[in-house]
Amino acid sequence: MSTDLDQRLKEYEGKEAGGPEVGADPVNIPMIRHWCEAIGDQNPVYLDEAAAAASVHGGIIAPPVMLQAWVMRGIKSRPATGGSLTDELYRLLDAEGYTSVVATNCEQEYHRAVRPGDHLSTIATIESVSEEKTTALGVGRFVTNRIRYVDQHGEPVADTLFRILKFKPPAKPDATERPPRPRPAITQDNAFFFDGAKAGKLLIQKCASCGKLRHPPRPVCPHCRSLEWTAIEAAGRGTVYSFVVNHYPQVPAFDYPLPVGLIELEEGTRLVSDIVGIDPADVKIGLPVQVEFQRFDDELTLPVFRPV
Amino acid sequence: MTFTTTTPRLADVDVGDELPPLPIPLTRTLIVATAIASRDYQDVHHDPTLAQQRGSKDIFMNILTTNGFVGRFVTDWAGPDAVIKKVAIRLGAPNYPGDTMTITGQVTAKDEAAGTVDVALRGANSLGDHVTGTVTLELPR
Numbered sequence: 001m002s003t004d005l006d007q008r009l010k011e012y013e014g015k016e017a018g019g020p021e022v023g024a025d026p027v028n029i030p031m032i033r034h035w036c037e038a039i040g041d042q043n044p045v046y047l048d049e050a051a052a053a054a055s056v057h058g059g060i061i062a063p064p065v066m067l068q069a070w071v072m073r074g075i076k077s078r079p080a081t082g083g084s085l086t087d088e089l090y091r092l093l094d095a096e097g098y099t100s101v102v103a104t105n106c107e108q109e110y111h112r113a114v115r116p117g118d119h120l121s122t123i124a125t126i127e128s129v130s131e132e133k134t135t136a137l138g139v140g141r142f143v144t145n146r147i148r149y150v151d152q153h154g155e156p157v158a159d160t161l162f163r164i165l166k167f168k169p170p171a172k173p174d175a176t177e178r179p180p181r182p183r184p185a186i187t188q189d190n191a192f193f194f195d196g197a198k199a200g201k202l203l204i205q206k207c208a209s210c211g212k213l214r215h216p217p218r219p220v221c222p223h224c225r226s227l228e229w230t231a232i233e234a235a236g237r238g239t240v241y242s243f244v245v246n247h248y249p250q251v252p253a254f255d256y257p258l259p260v261g262l263i264e265l266e267e268g269t270r271l272v273s274d275i276v277g278i279d280p281a282d283v284k285i286g287l288p289v290q291v292e293f294q295r296f297d298d299e300l301t302l303p304v305f306r307p308v
Numbered sequence: 309m310t311f312t313t314t315t316p317r318l319a320d321v322d323v324g325d326e327l328p329p330l331p332i333p334l335t336r337t338l339i340v341a342t343a344i345a346s347r348d349y350q351d352v353h354h355d356p357t358l359a360q361q362r363g364s365k366d367i368f369m370n371i372l373t374t375n376g377f378v379g380r381f382v383t384d385w386a387g388p389d390a391v392i393k394k395v396a397i398r399l400g401a402p403n404y405p406g407d408t409m410t411i412t413g414q415v416t417a418k419d420e421a422a423g424t425v426d427v428a429l430r431g432a433n434s435l436g437d438h439v440t441g442t443v444t445l446e447l448p449r
Binding site for chain 1: 383391392448
């Protein structure tokens with residue numbers, strides 16, 4: 001699909017970016033030293049005059065791969081108006097939302113060694129501006145420039161290709177935008193349990209006829225089939241009867257790895273609940289735990305268990 | 309790996325020869341120092357907050373520095389009498405602070421007439437290949 005923007009961007013292709021960009025300084029030893037120190041490059045032909053003179057180079061040369069550093073603009077930002085055609089193209093892409101940039105390809109062919117005293121300039125041609133592509137970084141457009149490096153006499157020293165991706169930074173997920181915890185399915189049988197949690201109480205269903213406790217909540221006593229029931233408040237102490245540590249699939253509302261326990265309460269019933277406050281690797285069967293109530297949002301408070 | 313002071317002769321190098329691997333611990337200082345040494349003041353190479361706003365996990369190494377390490381990798385092996393003629397690299401996974409990139413490579417072609425060899429290399433970090441590419445080097449006969 002070709003858009004108006006595609007058409008506008010096509011017009012840049014094959015055009016020279018404008019007058020040569022002149023390096024701020026001639027090739028010099030201090031900048032070579034900073035470079036070699038930062039990269040940890042011990043090749044003596046870059047800084048040691050005697051060793052360089054004895055080498056095939058016949059004297060100090062700048063690291064060939066340092067080429068681009070000689071014409072970098074430095075801390076000055078791109079001019080808001082004017083500048084080269086490349087500046088204009090990048091401003092257009094910025095305005096269309098492609099505000100981020102990464103370099104993706106660099107090819108450099110060196111015609112001769114660059115030496116202290118050389119003063120380099122670049123002559124750039126915009127080779128291509130791609131259609132919008134979906135990349136791991138977001139949607140973007142690849143811009144390929146052919147850049148010729150010339151010396152102070154206009155003689156070419158290198159020919160290069162430089163490709164960048166101008167892309168739209170994806171919206172950063174914000175902690176406040178985290179999706180809420182999934183809601184429990186509340187029925188008239190289990191509503192007391194969740195209401196209890198909201199009130200800071202861990203409730204256990206109790207048969208009104210035979211007095212036995214049961215969990216999860218259900219309408220009929222499995223022991224005497226009575227439909228009459230009430231609830232008692234548990235002490236909140238228990239042990240890990242069994243557990244899993246979830247790694248996958250990951251639901252955005254939860255933190256992973258996620259230890260989920262089957263907790264056996266002192267009162268004898270068991271319930272499924274998150275285990276908090278422990279390295280998932282340290283969860284063990286038999287681990288003594290104590291209930292606490294975690295408020296996730298205005299509507300949802302749930303019991304969780306923490307090692308004692 | 310330290311720098312080799314003697315450059316191998318063209319005749320001593322064969323296709324398939326492996327270069328000594330170059331492991332590079334990617335400290336935050338390294339990423340910032342190399343960006344500034346290459347006059348690259350893009351915020352993504354020194355400012356973590358702005359780097360994250362621009363869609364990145366953290367600051368990351370700039371491409372000029374990747375070129376720098378590629379050059380060092382081959383001349384650490386090839387010594388002072390090697391002449392780098394051509395470098396072509398392609399970037400993949402970013403080099404974030406705290407990781408290590410290890411560059412490995414081998415000789416993949418030899419041009420007797422031109423007196424050059426090609427070294428194919430890759431620099432891999434914990435996320436995958438940061439850089440893959442080829443360097444053409446002229447060696448003494």
